[in-house]
Amino acid sequence: MLNTVAVNLRAIFRDRVFHGIVVVALLFLLIPSVSSLSMRQVTELSITLALSLLSLILLLLSISLGATSLWKDIERRYTYSVLSLPLSRSAYLVGKFVAVALFLLLATLVLGAVACCMIWLASGIYPADRPIVWMNLVLCIAADLLKYVMLVAYAFLFSTVSTSFFLPIFGTISVFLAGNASQQAYDYVHSPLATTLSPVVKQAASVLYYLLPNFSAFNLRINAIYGIPLSMKAVVLPLMYFCIYTTLLVILATVIFTRREMK
Amino acid sequence: MPKTVRKLFLVLPMLLAGYLVVVFALADYMRSKPFVEKLGYIPSVNTMKAMSADHRETVGALLMLKVLMYYGGLVDKASNELDMPVDYPAMSRTIDASLKLDPYNMDGYYFAQAVLTWNVGQVALANTFLERGMQYRDWDWQLPYFVGFNNAYFLKDYGRAAKYYRRAAELSGNNMFINLAGRYMQRSGSTEMAIVYLGNMARNSRDQAVKKSLLIRQAAFIRVFALEKARDAFVKQRGKLPGSLEDLVRAGLLRGIPRDPYGGKFILQSDGSISSTSGFSFSGVKK
Structure with a gap:
C-alpha cells in the first residue's frame, strides 16, 4: 500500500497542484497591509485573515483532490489496469486517500508556516491587546487540517458510488456547508425560539445532527485570534471524533468500492 | 510569411495604440468619477x-x-x-x-x-x-469604561456610570477610573470629561477618518470649555449670567469668541449653557 501512497502523491505533484498553491499563497503577503486597515485589532485581523485564507485553500484542495482523484482514474480507465496488478481494491482506495491526506498535511505545514510569519509581521505594526498564543494558533491550524481530511473521506465515499464528478463535488460542498451549520441548527431547534416546531422535525434534526459531521467542533478560531484559553476537552474530543468518524467513512467507502461493478 | 499573419502584424499595432488611448482615457474618467461608497x-x-x-x-x-x-x-x-x-x-x-x-x-x-x-x-x-x-x-476594561462614560455624559445616570467605572477599575487595575467617576460625576464637569475622553479615543484610533472626527469634536469642546470658564468668572464677578458671549469679551474675560471648527457660531443659552448653531456636526451648519 505504501507504493500506492507514493505513486499517488507523486501524481498530485506531477499535476502541478503544489505550484498552484504557491501562487495562491502569494495572497498571504497582502495580509499585513490589509490588517493595518483595522482600527484597534491589527494583529487579530491578521490572524483572522491568515486562518481564513489557509482554510479556503485547504477547502479547495479537499474538493478538487478528494472529489476528482478516484473519478479521474476510473474515467481514464487507469483503475482497471492498476487493479489487474496484485493489489486489492481496498488497498488501492486507502492508498489514494492517504496520499491526498498527506498532501493536505504538507500544504498545511508550508502554508501554516507562511501564515505564522505574516501574523508575526503584522503584530509588529500594532501589538495585540492580548499576546498571541502561538500554541492556540498551531492547534487551530491542526484542527482545520483534521476537518478537511474528514471532508476528503466524504469526497471519496461519494466517488465510490458515483459515475460522474457531480455527486463527489457538489455532495462534498453540501457536506461542508451542512457540517458547519449542524451545531447552529441543533442549538436553534432545541432553543425556546423553536417552540412552534413539531416534535417530528425536532427528532429529525437531532438524528441529522448526530449523523452529519460536526465541523464546528474543529473551529478553534476564537481561541487562536483572541488568545482565549483552550480546554483539554476542546482538543482531545474533536481528535477522537475525527479518528472514529473518518475511519468509519473510509471503511464504508472501501466496502462500497470493493462491491462496485467495474465495466 | 503567410498572408493572415502579415495582416495580423498590421492590425496588432493599431489595436495596441487604440488600447493605450482607451486605457488612459478610462483611468482619467475613473479618477474623476464621483465616488459613492x-x-x-x-x-x-x-x-x-x-x-x-x-x-x-x-x-x-x-x-x-x-x-x-x-x-x-x-x-x-x-x-x-x-x-x-x-x-x-x-x-x-x-x-x-x-x-x-x-x-x-x-x-x-x-x-x-x-x-x-x-x-x-x-x-x-x-x-x-x-x-x-x-x-x-x-478581560477588556475599555468596554465598561465606554458604557460608564455614556451613562455619565449622555444619559446623566451617575449611579450606573459609577458601577461601570468601578468594573473598568477592577479589570485594568487602575484606580484612575474611580477618580474619574468622582471628579466628573457632575454636570459642571461634563465638558472637561468629554475632552479627556475624546483625547483618549483619538489617541487609540488607527483609522484616520475616525481619528479626525474625534479630534475635531475635541477641538470644539476645548473652545466650549474656555467659554464656560469665562462665563463662570463673569458670574463670580457680577453675580449674574452674561446676556451673550459678547459680554464676556467686553468684560475682558475673552479676547474674542472662538470659531466653531464645525463652521457654526457659539451661542449662550438662557440657562447659561454654551451651544453652537452647527449642533457640533458639519451637516448641522448647512441646513
Whole structure:
C-alpha cells in the first residue's frame, strides 16, 4: 500500500497542484497591509485573515483532490489496469486517500508556516491587546487540517458510488456547508425560539445532527485570534471524533468500492 | 510569411495604440468619477452565519471594514462640504451584523462608541453593543469604561456610570477610573470629561477618518470649555449670567469668541449653557 501512497502523491505533484498553491499563497503577503486597515485589532485581523485564507485553500484542495482523484482514474480507465496488478481494491482506495491526506498535511505545514510569519509581521505594526498564543494558533491550524481530511473521506465515499464528478463535488460542498451549520441548527431547534416546531422535525434534526459531521467542533478560531484559553476537552474530543468518524467513512467507502461493478 | 499573419502584424499595432488611448482615457474618467461608497443590503445574520461556514470572523471583519470605508468617504466629503445623506441605519445594522458574527471584534465596539453616540445620538444602541461585548471580552476594561462614560455624559445616570467605572477599575487595575467617576460625576464637569475622553479615543484610533472626527469634536469642546470658564468668572464677578458671549469679551474675560471648527457660531443659552448653531456636526451648519 505504501507504493500506492507514493505513486499517488507523486501524481498530485506531477499535476502541478503544489505550484498552484504557491501562487495562491502569494495572497498571504497582502495580509499585513490589509490588517493595518483595522482600527484597534491589527494583529487579530491578521490572524483572522491568515486562518481564513489557509482554510479556503485547504477547502479547495479537499474538493478538487478528494472529489476528482478516484473519478479521474476510473474515467481514464487507469483503475482497471492498476487493479489487474496484485493489489486489492481496498488497498488501492486507502492508498489514494492517504496520499491526498498527506498532501493536505504538507500544504498545511508550508502554508501554516507562511501564515505564522505574516501574523508575526503584522503584530509588529500594532501589538495585540492580548499576546498571541502561538500554541492556540498551531492547534487551530491542526484542527482545520483534521476537518478537511474528514471532508476528503466524504469526497471519496461519494466517488465510490458515483459515475460522474457531480455527486463527489457538489455532495462534498453540501457536506461542508451542512457540517458547519449542524451545531447552529441543533442549538436553534432545541432553543425556546423553536417552540412552534413539531416534535417530528425536532427528532429529525437531532438524528441529522448526530449523523452529519460536526465541523464546528474543529473551529478553534476564537481561541487562536483572541488568545482565549483552550480546554483539554476542546482538543482531545474533536481528535477522537475525527479518528472514529473518518475511519468509519473510509471503511464504508472501501466496502462500497470493493462491491462496485467495474465495466 | 503567410498572408493572415502579415495582416495580423498590421492590425496588432493599431489595436495596441487604440488600447493605450482607451486605457488612459478610462483611468482619467475613473479618477474623476464621483465616488459613492454605499453600505447597501446585507443578508440576515443567520443566513450569513450558515453561508460563511468557518469564515464567520472574516465575514464579520470584512463588514466592519466596509463600514470604515463608508465612514472614511463621508468624513472626506464633509470636509469638502459636499452634501451627502448619511445612511446611519445601514451603518448600525452592519455593525450589529458584524458583532453578531464575531462578538470579540473590538473594531465594532470602538466604532459604535466613537461614531454612533456622538453623530447619531444612538447611545442606547451603543450601550447594547458594549454590554453584549462585555460578556465575551470579559478581560477588556475599555468596554465598561465606554458604557460608564455614556451613562455619565449622555444619559446623566451617575449611579450606573459609577458601577461601570468601578468594573473598568477592577479589570485594568487602575484606580484612575474611580477618580474619574468622582471628579466628573457632575454636570459642571461634563465638558472637561468629554475632552479627556475624546483625547483618549483619538489617541487609540488607527483609522484616520475616525481619528479626525474625534479630534475635531475635541477641538470644539476645548473652545466650549474656555467659554464656560469665562462665563463662570463673569458670574463670580457680577453675580449674574452674561446676556451673550459678547459680554464676556467686553468684560475682558475673552479676547474674542472662538470659531466653531464645525463652521457654526457659539451661542449662550438662557440657562447659561454654551451651544453652537452647527449642533457640533458639519451637516448641522448647512441646513
